[in-house]
Amino acid sequence: MTSSADPYRVMVVDDSAVIRGLLTRALEQDPTIEVVASVSNGQMALNQLPRQPVDVVVLDIEMPVMDGLTALPQLLSLKPGLQVIMASTLTRKNADVSLRALRAGAADYVAKPSSGGELHSADAFKRELTDKVKALASAARGGRSVGQRSVKPTATAPQRPASGSASGATPVKLRDPSTQMPEVLAIGSSTGGPQALFKLLGDLKGALRLPVLITQHMPATFTTLLAEHLGRASGMECHEGRDGEPLQAGTIYVAPGDWHMTVASEGTKRFIQLNQNPPENFCRPAVDPMLRSLAPIYGPRLQAVILTGMGSDGAKGCEAVVAAGGQVVAQDEASSVVWGMPGAVATRGLCTAVLPIGEISGYLRRKVLRSAA
CATH class of the missing domain: 3.40.50.2300 (Response regulator)
Structure with missing residues (x-):
């Protein structure tokens, strides 16, 4: 044993x-x-x-x-x-x-x-x-944790369920959801992320009519292929983000390996910017730069989703999202391969929901996209 x-x-x-x-x-x-x-x-x-x-x-x-x-x-x-x-x-x-x-x-x-x-x-x-x-x-071995703390997400309202871990663990306080419709969806993921992305975007097939930006910790070549696979799973146009490319509704942009993907604005125009600034959280691409760039542009109309992954990349970015009025959903511990990134966000009290991967699409449809489930 x-x-x-x-x-x-x-x-x-x-x-x-x-x-x-x-x-x-x-x-x-x-x-x-x-x-x-x-x-x-x-x-x-x-x-x-x-x-x-x-x-x-x-x-x-x-x-x-x-x-x-x-x-x-x-x-x-x-x-x-x-x-x-x-x-x-x-x-x-x-x-x-x-x-x-x-x-x-x-x-x-x-x-x-x-x-x-x-x-x-x-x-x-x-x-x-x-x-x-x-x-x-x-x-x-059943030892998923965030830092040294075992955590137990708990819902503050019945319609926003969250998964639990061991009894006596630290509770997670959920935020009230915004009533504003999002104009952009930003997703961060790492270990176990491709599987989670295939599930989430496959479940949302036909429902997304807004730009989707994804930062998955992956090297070059892998991100090129990931975009092709996600395009097939989602039924949407999906490719690696290109520097200077305008954001289009109904298109998925994947951060290319070895490049941070951010978004800038000029008037009403929103466009992608790529850079090779130093790695953050040992990663390039990293989730934090993407979210930090989106928060001041979209404010309360930004929806972030943090999926399974090692470490805490995305936590600081989600703090910027929430400070600007945006919303954050995290994958729960039970369905995560590693509950590092989503756990770091959940335990900071930044989430409106902490959900199994199979329920995030329904939440986005009902609470965010306002389309039929």
Whole structure:
């Protein structure tokens, strides 16, 4: 039986002995992580999984005997609740396969460092891999938290339900909703975000008649493919935001990898601005710059949604949204892969609702879009 005090147990699956060694060394520099198995293909991973407790599998995509996409559903079936991080190089093909894996149940992905070191500095890669493993392993053991506090969202009105966690947790106070119709929808997400975005935008298909801006923590190439997948899921025009591009109703704009996406205004014109200012919350793109730029332009006509993700990116931006009169909805703990970003917003008392991912679309239809559910 595994306790919360035990090291997080990881299996590394990659056909390259060099990459397996790199991943193992990076992970085991953290004393809270133990690599309990290191194997070279998906079939070996399936054979090894029942032999010892495993919290997280770091799974390569392209391998002989059995590749990662084939092994993924079998691993998840063999051990329900297992967290899987896909590992791939940043090619368009692998980015597309990684997104398919996320829709099939993988929790997250990492971009493997290239031989030339261009994709990630060693320190950045180690931090990303270690942080994701620890966050997902903690979630797998039921240890979702915000900082050091367990939180319990509670509704202040019956029509604004929120999920709960352990008894005795810190309550979350919800704000009263605005009566003003939004003119723009802004969404922030990270770990588990693609799955949540597919669900939310798929559920809202045909209902959105306003610009939608999305910042999802993803590298370049991945964001290009994410926009294509979201366009199919939503039935809307969806592409990466382009510098100087005017905002159009009924269009989804995804922040391109390695660029912060913000919005500026000239008179009644609203247009996108991209920049490569320093990362915020270790991220570029980051949610905070997007929300800070939108708040003074749209004020009470801005609707923000914070979905599953590690860390607290979006919290300061949501403070600006609320100060300007806008509204914030957060995904609840139970339906989040990691309740970091939405939890940080919820515990600051910034939300009008904290909801399961399957109920956010209905809330937006009824309370915000005023269209038939």
